[in-house]
Structures are given as C-alpha cells and as structure tokens.
Amino acid sequence: MATTCERREFLLKLLQLPCSAVLLSMCGPLPLFADEKKEGYDAGEHYYGMGIQVDKCIGCGRCAEACKAENDVLRQPYYFRTWVERYVVYGDGEVTVDSPEGGIHGFSAAESDREVLRSFFVPKLCNHCDNPPCVQVCPVGATFKSVDGVILVDKDYCIGCRYCIQACPYGARYLDPRTKTADKCTFCYHRITKGLLPACVEVCPTQARVFGELKAMSSPLRRLMRMSQLQVLKPYLNTEPKVLYSELDREVR
Amino acid sequence: MRTFRIPDQVARLAVLFAVAVVALVVVRHIFVPKSFGKLGHYRAAAVDEIASQSVRYAGMQTCVECHTEEAEKKSSSFHRGLACEVCHGPASEHASDPEAKKPFVPRERGACLYCHNYLPSRPTGFPQILEKLHNPMKPCPTCHNPHDPTPPHVPGTCSACHASIARIKAISHHDSLECETCHEASPQHRQDPRSALPKKPTNREFCGKCHAQNAPSAKEIRRIDLATHGGRYLCWQCHYPHYPEGR
Numbered sequence: 001m002a003t004t005c006e007r008r009e010f011l012l013k014l015l016q017l018p019c020s021a022v023l024l025s026m027c028g029p030l031p032l033f034a035d036e037k038k039e040g041y042d043a044g045e046h047y048y049g050m051g052i053q054v055d056k057c058i059g060c061g062r063c064a065e066a067c068k069a070e071n072d073v074l075r076q077p078y079y080f081r082t083w084v085e086r087y088v089v090y091g092d093g094e095v096t097v098d099s100p101e102g103g104i105h106g107f108s109a110a111e112s113d114r115e116v117l118r119s120f121f122v123p124k125l126c127n128h129c130d131n132p133p134c135v136q137v138c139p140v141g142a143t144f145k146s147v148d149g150v151i152l153v154d155k156d157y158c159i160g161c162r163y164c165i166q167a168c169p170y171g172a173r174y175l176d177p178r179t180k181t182a183d184k185c186t187f188c189y190h191r192i193t194k195g196l197l198p199a200c201v202e203v204c205p206t207q208a209r210v211f212g213e214l215k216a217m218s219s220p221l222r223r224l225m226r227m228s229q230l231q232v233l234k235p236y237l238n239t240e241p242k243v244l245y246s247e248l249d250r251e252v253r
Numbered sequence: 254m255r256t257f258r259i260p261d262q263v264a265r266l267a268v269l270f271a272v273a274v275v276a277l278v279v280v281r282h283i284f285v286p287k288s289f290g291k292l293g294h295y296r297a298a299a300v301d302e303i304a305s306q307s308v309r310y311a312g313m314q315t316c317v318e319c320h321t322e323e324a325e326k327k328s329s330s331f332h333r334g335l336a337c338e339v340c341h342g343p344a345s346e347h348a349s350d351p352e353a354k355k356p357f358v359p360r361e362r363g364a365c366l367y368c369h370n371y372l373p374s375r376p377t378g379f380p381q382i383l384e385k386l387h388n389p390m391k392p393c394p395t396c397h398n399p400h401d402p403t404p405p406h407v408p409g410t411c412s413a414c415h416a417s418i419a420r421i422k423a424i425s426h427h428d429s430l431e432c433e434t435c436h437e438a439s440p441q442h443r444q445d446p447r448s449a450l451p452k453k454p455t456n457r458e459f460c461g462k463c464h465a466q467n468a469p470s471a472k473e474i475r476r477i478d479l480a481t482h483g484g485r486y487l488c489w490q491c492h493y494p495h496y497p498e499g500r
Contacts, residue, residue, distance in 0.1 A: 043300075058375045060368040062339050069343045070309045086374050106367040107374070115499075119374040144295035154299035157286070190306035199310045203339035205332075205368060206379075 041193045043147040048187055049242035050201070051210035051224040052123055054249070059084055059121035061103030063200035063209065068104065070188060070199035077101045079174050081185040082125035082200050087251060091115035095251045122252050123209065125200070126151060126172035126185035127233060127241030134164035134173065143182065149214070149242060150189055155181045169237050187211070214242060309343035312336075316348065323400045330401035331380075340364060340399065365393045373417045378446055380414045411438070414446065418495050425496040435459075435494065460488040 067073060067082045083102030088110065089095050100107065107121075128151050135143050135151065142157040143164050158181035165173045165182060176183040188198035192211075196202070201211040212221035221244075224230070228246035234253065245252075259267075288297035316337040317324040327333060338344055344356040359365075362384070371381040388396065396405055411432045412419030422428060432438070438451035454460070457479060463470040465479040477483075483491055493499055 041304075055376055058368055058379050059372060062367060066310060066339070066343070071306075088374070106370070107372055109370075109372055116373065120376070121374055141289070141294045141296070144293055144299075146300055147292060152300065152303055154296050154302075156302075157296055157299065186303060189300075189303050191308055191310075193304045194308065196308065196310075196312045199343075202310050202312055202336050205335045205339060207334060 043193075046148040046192075046213060047215045048149050048192060049128070049212070049214040049221055049244060050125070050187070050198075051212075051221050051230065052243065052245045053208050053210065053224070053228075053247065054120060054122055054245055054252075055247040056206045056208040057084070057121040057123055058206055058208075059086060059103065059107050060205065061106050062203045062205065063123060064102045065104045066199040066203040067185075070191075071186070073183070074176065074178070079176070079183075081172075081183070082123065085122045085124060086110075086119070087122060087249065088119045089117045089249075089251055091117050118249075120249065122245075122248075123200075124170065124172070125243060126168075127170050127239065127243040128185075128187065130240035130242060131238060133167040133169065133237075133239060137163040137167040139163065146189075150187050150192075151184070152186055152189060153182050153184060155179055155183075158182055169234055169239065170241075308345050310336075310338050311343075311345035311348040313338070316344070319348075319351070326398070327400040330403060332400065332402055359399075360392055360394060362391075362393055365399075371416050373420075377418065378414050381416050382413075413443075422495045426498045427495065454489070454494075457483075457488055 061084050064080060064083050067080075068075065071081060073079055073081055080102045083099050083104075084107075085097050085099045085103075086107055087095060087097055091114065098110075103121075128149065130145075130149070132143075132145060132151050135145055138144075139161060140157060140159055142154045142159065143151065144154070145151055160175060160180040160182070162175055162182070165175060173182050173184045175181070188196070188200075191198055197211055201209045210220050210224050212219035214221060216222065224246065225244070230244040230246055231248040232241040232244060233248075286296045286298065288299075289295065291297040292300070313324075313336045320337075323337075327335070327337075338356075340359050342357040342359075344354075346354040347356045366384055369380065369382055370384050375381060393399070393402075397403075410419070415432075419432075422430075422432075435454055436451040439449045441449040442451055461479040462468055463474055464477055466476050468474075468476070488494070
C-alpha cells in the first residue's frame with residue numbers, strides 16, 4: 001500500500017515540476033517590462049501599395065539596379081526582386097517580351113524590319129497581394145502579411161521548401177542560394193518604416209512608380225487612384241494585388 | 254448499492270493523456286518561437302529584424318542638406334525629378350561620413366544613355382539622342398551640366414523628343430510635310446513640353462485641304478471624294494497620319 005502511495009506522489013511531483021516551470025515561463029517577463037513599445041513607427045497606421053504608370057516608364061532600369069544595391073540581391077541574372085520587361089506588339093499580332101538581365105543594364109534597340117504596332121516597358125515586382133497564395137501554402141508560417149500590408153519572409157524560419165515560389169503567379173520569388181531561403185521584394189520594409197521611399201521609387205526619374213498609403217486621403221498613391229483607371233495583373237486569380245497599374249496594355253500578363 | 258466511480262483503467266488513461274498534453278505543451282513551448290502568433294501566424298520578431306536592415310540609398314532629402322548648390326541648380330532644371338543617387342549610386346555611407354567615403358561620379362557617356370539613348374519603346378516626348386550621332390566620343394558633361402542639362406540651345410527639331418514618329422514619317426509618303434503643317438506648336442512646347450501641347454487636326458476638312466478632289470494642292474497628290482470616302486470617320490481613324498500609305 002505504502003509503495004503505491006509513494007509512486008503516486010512521485011508521479012504527481014514529476015508532473016508538477018515541469019508544469020509549473022512551463023506555466024511560469026509562459027507568463028513571460030512580467031507585463032511591466034513586456035511593454036517595450038517601438039517608438040516612432042506604428043504599423044497599424046499604415047497600409048501600403050504601389051502604383052505603376054506604364055506610360056511614364058522609359059525603361060532605364062535604374063529601379064532594378066537600385067533594388068539589387070539596396071537589398072544585397074545576388075548580382076547574377078535570374079535573381080530579381082524587381083525587374084523591367086519590354087513588350088513589343090507586332091503588326092501581325094505577335095507579342096514578344098524580353099527583360100535582358102532584368103533591365104539593370106538598360107535596353108538596347110531591337111533590330112527588326114517587322115512592323116511594330118506598339119511597344120512599351122512594364123516594371124514588375126511582388127504584387128503584395130491582399131489575398132496572397134504564397135502565404136497560404138507556406139507550411140511553417142515563414143512568409144506572412146504584416147500589419148501594414150507587406151508580404152515578408154522570415155529568413156530564420158523559412159525551411160526552403162520552395163512552395164511559395166511555385167505558388168506565386170507573378171514569378172516574384174526566388175530561392176537565395178546563399179541562405180537557401182525564399183527571397184522577395186519587401187517594399188524596402190527597412191526604408192518605409194523609417195519614412196524613406198523604397199529604393200526603386202527613390203531613383204525612378206519619371207515617377208512611373210508611385211508609392212504610398214492605400215487608405216490615407218493625402219497620399220500620392222491616392223491621387224493616382226483618383227485620376228486614373230487602375231488595373232491589376234491577373235485579376236481573375238482573386239489575389240487582390242496592391243500593386244496597381246495605370247495604362248496597362250491588355251497583352252501584359 | 255453501487256456508487257458511481259470512475260473505472261480504474263479510465264483514470265490511468267486520463268493520467269497518461271494529461272502527461273501527453275503536458276508534453277505537447279512543453280515541446281510546443283520550446284520549439285515555437287516566443288513572438289509566434291502575437292500578430293498572426295508568424296514570428297512577430299521577424300518584422301523588426303527585417304526592418305533593421307541597413308539603408309544604402311540615403312534619399313535625396315539627405316543630400317540636399319549639405320549640397321545646396323547642386324540641389325538648387327537641379328530643382329528648376331529638366332532633371333528636377335531625378336534623385337541624386339540614381340546617378341551617384343547608393344551614398345548613405347558618404348552622407349554619414351563625407352570625408353571617409355566618396356560617392357561614385359558618373360562621367361562616362363553610358364551613365365546618361367540608360368535614359369537618353371534612343372529606344373522606340375520609350376514613351377513619346379521623352380528626349381532621346383542617337384548615341385553614335387550625338388557628339389560622339391565627348392563626355393556629356395562637357396556640354397550639359399548634369400544638374401541642369403538644358404541643351405546649349407533649345408532643341409531645333411521635333412525629332413529630339415518624338416524620335417519614333419519622326420523616323421517613321423521620314424520613310425512615309427508624308428515625308429515632305431513638316432510636323433508644323435499639321436501641328437501648330439508654340440516655341441514653349443520645346444522648352445516645357447507639357448505646359449503647352451501642340452494642336453492636332455480636328456476634322457476631315459483639314460486633310461481635304463490637300464486631298465479633296467478640288468483642292469488647290471500639287472497635282473500628283475492622290476485625291477479622294479471628301480464627301481463619301483471613309484464615311485463619317487475621321488481620316489486618322491483609318492490612316493496613320495505619320496505613315497499614311499500603311500493599309
């Protein structure tokens with residue numbers, strides 16, 4: 001009889017010990033200290049988007065260059081957070097799209113005798129969808145939509161499974177071979193939270209790129225929304241992009 | 254009388270179950286990062302980590318504080334919309350310690366050509382040059398101050414900024430017509446294009462001045478019946494005026 005009792009007590013204590021330890025640590029540091037509020041920036045007051053005025057883009061590619069320099073993106077081609085595409089619509093209806101090295105060295109005139117109906121440049125980047133497929137497929141919660149509406153990747157938490165790269169309908173993600181984690185445009189999160197513009201917007205010479213608040217009345221983006229008919233890429237996917245295009249050609253996809 | 258008591262095996266199972274739950278809680282606690290779930294299904298601390306990345310492009314506001322001369326010059330020039338760092342490259346290191354780190358100074362022609370070399374895909378009205386013909390070999394700053402590139406004299410021709418249109422017109426049957434024949438343009442349009450847009454033809458009679466049956470124009474010009482040809486459409490709804498023979 002006594003032995004069973006001891007065993008019970010022992011088991012109980014065995015349970016109590018880690019339980020209380022866990023419970024205690026779950027309380028975390030006392031609320032007194034936990035209230036370390038970030039001074040200055042309040043994500044709840046912002047909701048970002050970008051407007052792209054296709055008819056203003058001169059195809060200089062300085063945005064793609066600045067993006068690589070600012071965010072330490074690999075120099076080799078095929079790693080881009082933003083890039084510029086050149087569309088050429090020929091008289092016979094054929095459409096060609098090219099983006100030599102993402103446009104970071106600019107474009108050279110294409111030699112062709114064919115009749116060109118129209119031609120233009122389209123800057124591309126992560127669309128920061130309000131309904132992001134990449135976030136839905138992430139098995140570990142390493143990519144997410146922040147409070148201010150930016151889709152980010154937690155490098156420490158990403159397991160490099162590439163699901164999100166597959167899921168992105170805009171081809172905006174790549175696997176960084178250095179860290180073996182997914183990488184993508186962050187709207188230059190480290191800049192916008194300090195009140196600076198994203199690097200691509202900073203260097204754009206013609207304001208083809210307009211960055212700002214989607215919901216505040218006084219924002220350059222809001223003016224664009226007021227003044228132009230805006231479209232998004234692949235609207236039929238219901239991803240609800242927050243990158244909005246004006247004067248978008250129907251051939252662009 | 255039978256009083257209800259939990260069967261032994263159930264009680265033991267319950268204990269086992271409790272242990273399993275506790276184990277789960279413990280394991281979860283150890284492996285799930287602290288800030289996970291605070292803001293959503295992700296590690297809230299990651300947001301701050303991403304936000305702490307260092308800034309390379311200081312932004313034009315910063316440059317302007319010290320370089321008032323260049324800034325002032327640029328602010329009223331054709332280049333007023335350009336950030337300093339689009340030409341000088343990322344310069345936040347320079348901005349925080351000007352003596353230690355000098356920014357890149359783009360003296361080569363190539364730096365300007367990213368934007369100004371002729372490409373048919375560029376929007377109409379953007380000033381472009383043909384690299385091989387525009388004062389070759391000479392660096393651009395010898396004639397254009399990069400911070401105020403106003404050409405030594407106002408561009409003489411419309412082709413400076415409407416290169417694509419000028420080129421296609423040059424090989425068309427309308428080659429002999431000046432742009433001004435159809436577009437009345439004030440000199441101001443060449444200096445500040447958008448503040449004074451040229452006129453465009455507005456009616457069929459305009460083309461009829463040369464192409465109508467009874468028009469007093471050169472004999473070899475082809476004639477149409479202004480009243481019926483093309484119905485009620487404007488001529489340029491069918492003919493591209495800068496290349497009218499295209500069918």
